[in-house]
Amino acid sequence: MSIAPSIASQWRAARRRGWVLAILCGVALAMATVVWGSFYAHRYYLDEAATRGANTLRLSVAVLRGHMARYESLPRVIADFAAIRDLLTAPGGSTRIDEINAYLKQINAQFDSSDIYVIDADGTTIAASNYDSETTFIGENFRYRPYFSDAIVGGEGRFYALGTTSLKRGYYFGAPVMVEGEVAGVVAVKIEVDSIEDTWRDAGGYEIVVTDPEGIIFMTSRAQWLYHSILPLTPDRVERTVETRRYADASLTELSLTQTTESGHPLYSITYNGEPTEFLVVAEAMPEADWTVSVLLDTASARSQAITAIIIAGLAIIMTALALAIYLQRRARLSERLQIQREAKETLERRVIERTSELASLNRRLETEVAERRSTEIMLRKTQTDLIQAGKLAALGQMSAALSHEFNQPLSAARNYADNAQVLIERGRVEDAATTLSRISGLIDRMSAISRHLRNFARMPNQKLTAVPLKETIDDTLEIVNWRLVSGQIDLAIDLGDIPLFVTGGPVRLQQVLVNILSNAIDAVEETGDRHIAITAHEHRDKVVLSIRDHGPGITSGLNERIFDPFFSTKGVGKGLGLGLSISYNIIKDFGGELRAENHPEGGAVFTIELLAAKSSLNEPLAEAIS
Template identity: 60%
Template sequence: MNRLWRRHSIILGVAAALLCVLVAYFGSRLMTAYYLDQAAIRGENTLGLAVTALRGQLARYEKLPELIADHQDVKNLVSNPGDRAAVDAMNSYLKSVNGLLESSDIYVMLPDGLTIAASNYDQTPTFVGENFSYRPYFFDAIAGGEGRFFALGTTSLKRGYYFGAPIRIDGSIGGVVVFKVDIDSIESSWRGDEYEIIVTDPEGIIFMTGRRDWLFSAILPLTEERLARTAATRRYANANLTELPVSEGGTPRGHNLLTISNEEGMREYLVVGESMPQADWTVSVLLDTASARAQALTVVAAMVLLLGLGATGLAAWLQRRARLAERLQVQREAQEQLERRVEERTADLAAVNNRLEEEVAERRATERALRKTQSDLVQAGKLAALGQMSAALSHEFNQPLAAVRTYADNAAILLERGRAGEAGDAVARISKLTDRMAAISRHLRNFARKPNQKLRPVSLDDVVRDTLEIVAWRLNAADAEIVVDLGAQPPVVKAGSVRLQQVLVNILSNAADAIEGLPDRRIDLAATTAGGRVTITIRDRGPGVPAAIAERIFDPFFSTKGVGKGLGLGLSISYNIVKDFGGSLTVERHPEGGTLASIVLDAAKLPISEAAE
């Protein structure tokens, strides 16, 4: 059985590996072609926008040279180029028109190519006095056609597209009007993360691109013929023409690929292009194929992974079936063997029964011992719980009892001095604190579980006032100065008044312990309301919470005070109380020194009449 399963496993593994290779090979080709198709669609959309923008920019100025050439003052000027007043007037006119149309430059040329008036007549350098008869836009226009040419200006060294129109006078051509259009604004928008837009001339030289390092570079070999044709028109003036290190390729789906090498390495682009015959341009969008190939690789990897998981699941299923068949075979053999040995074991049955009775007796004794151990553990748990409750009661009653003792001593002194009214007030305070201690004893029963008492709106002003009465003796002993700021309208929170008072007593007592004996013994208690939540902050100027114990500060029985000065339950109990209120309690080091305790509770509205908690 194991040999058969091993043979099946080998066959299944080889088949799965072969299938994964086939899926990886054909899937990679299909997915790459698919994502390249999607990239080509995006490229065609981008190409359409770029071509539309270029055509719109050129169409804006296409008819303007003819309009200017038909102006009578322009005809008079080329008929009498020596008229200085006419030249000055035309310079001003061309400058104003150039500013109005937002073109780059406008100038007028004589039949010999000499520029006699220009919109930049008052700039340096100026076109006035320059001869541009070598430009195609000039000799096309002087021949009676429409001049169109893109070039780098030999005077301004700025790129632009030139429109030339003949100046017709009585059936003859007396000169040429030229518009130079700046298209840098369109080029500046051709900067994308996954694509590049380039515009090439008939020689394959890039003269518009969002990549400045590609400008005046050729994607076709710069042969002597191409360089000669470019030099004859001085299209790029004295610019240094170079060849981009490119290699062309394609895909079975007809996609054109272009690989460009640079200092960062080699990048492959999908090329989508469209020619503009009127401008004699070719606009191309180069999309980085890395994203498409990565997507295709991800899909193929997912397919191979799913196939591998399927093969693993099939192998597990087959293995389970083989083990089940093997188990059934073993059971059949065991049953047959058992039937053969029934007669042999009949004689040993009595001895086995005796041994079984002994084991039963031992187990009963063990069960009795186990029950006694369980009883002892339950009793130990009860004692531990009782000890924890006693420690909590001792900690929670410690501060109110100290306040009662202080008021009792004060009452005795006041009675000796005959100030019975003030002594009675002290006795009343003792009675009130006794009531509060009774309320505390009721609430301490619920610290280990969620209390059944419902929360209600509690005035923070009343809680703070009662709290200060309890901790007044401790603050006086520490010579502490407490500053309370509850705002113009003290907030109302959703809580229990006595339990919230217990939290404030614990935190204020810790603050008094922290600042005792220090130069700055101020304690700030403030409350703010924002977004339906009330934040109560208590800050002291003590040494702050050390970073080493910040994570343990809320643990029960953890204390940084000396022996006999605290049980380490105050913050733990306070944390559980605030959590029962649906709020949060945090204690951290203040950036300016000391400790900052923050209590966040839900805001509430105080009813007209409220009962004591």
């Protein structure tokens, strides 16, 4: 009975050993691949860098040869001039030398060379294009220079050196001046190489150097390497350099350099300022100038690319191995997962059915709650409107006694004027009677104005926002509260600026706000001896700021946040419902503005209303935010 389990366990153990062996073989193969890939990647990217360097080298050599070819025939042409031959055979005094100097200066400027000069057979310069400079060559002896010694025997002189007089680097061409088959002197042309060298700087990724036969760098894209030798400065090399005074008094130093070879490419490891840098070297000889032009490419980029390629290859191998392992593991567990998925699917379907039923029930409850909330919101808006109207009617009730006095005075005066008019008519004084009747008409107009303002104040407001002229609204407000200002002997100062101001709001509701705030200000100053109220307004950016300041006792400390609460009042019993400021606050909020209350530093309270500025040409009402 135990044979089958034993065979199965042995088979599983053998399979595990097979997997372990396969993994070890895979790891060994991956390591061998990485080692081989490392060698190949470095070789590939070094070859690629060498190809780029060869392209740069060909271009640099071509530029150098082109630059030299432009001037190599110039000294021979000048040497053939009769005036030059005559100068060497029969100088003829200072006048002829001056003419030759000016002539050489003209040619030098025309060909944009550095210097052109004539040397006699002894090596002394007798005429030069720089005759009028502080570092003129005239009188200098250059017989030690190879370009003179080669040309004086009938050959062509070429030499690169640092000028002993000008201390400027240049390349010299020398040509013999032939007179009746014999060499009478030499014409030398010096050209500067700084312009070519400048084009090499900031090349990025590579350096260009030109070395002489002794291995000394005399042209380079890196100025710090100038006059450094890439070869050991042996006594023989130094002696040959000093003999020709190629570098004048410049200090020559060996460059800290180590040469190696990798994949058939020469490499320089150069240490400068304590930092070693490895370069791949591509060089080409210029035998016509006895130069060697080298392009040095920093290998950091190539090696970085090689390392990146190796890492990518290693990661690819690892990812492939992981993918294979995952695939086999998933395949082994596929049947188990399918069973789990079937069970999970059945469970999920059952839960979905249950959850759908619950969501349907919840949705019905939410619809019922939404309907109730909408109904409640409508009732709240209606209640708010009723509260605003109640506040106005309460204010009208408080005004009724005083306003009856306002009406009684004009009515009594009108009665007296009517009696006087009747008497005047009986006496035949028609003109006086007409004057009396006009006075009666004026009194009736005043009572009509007061009645109109009270009627407008009491009616239900329009729920649309329009452009409201601030001055007219304040004037209408004063028609309602003026009796209190007069009876309380209160001084009211108004400053609305020179430019008419228009705000966005409703004229009736804005008037209600102003009536509430002015009434509170009047109540405050009636309790003090300083009975002054100031109304100011100005436009700030896109808003109009209206301030109403009284000289009363101010707001009690700690009540700033509560004075806008409904039914909150600091007045005595029977003097207010505590709704005025709350209603005013909500009205300003509906206008999209802000109402603030604070104490003034000099005493009293300040109520500030900020409303959106509007243009007087605004005819279409704006949709008002009721919420």
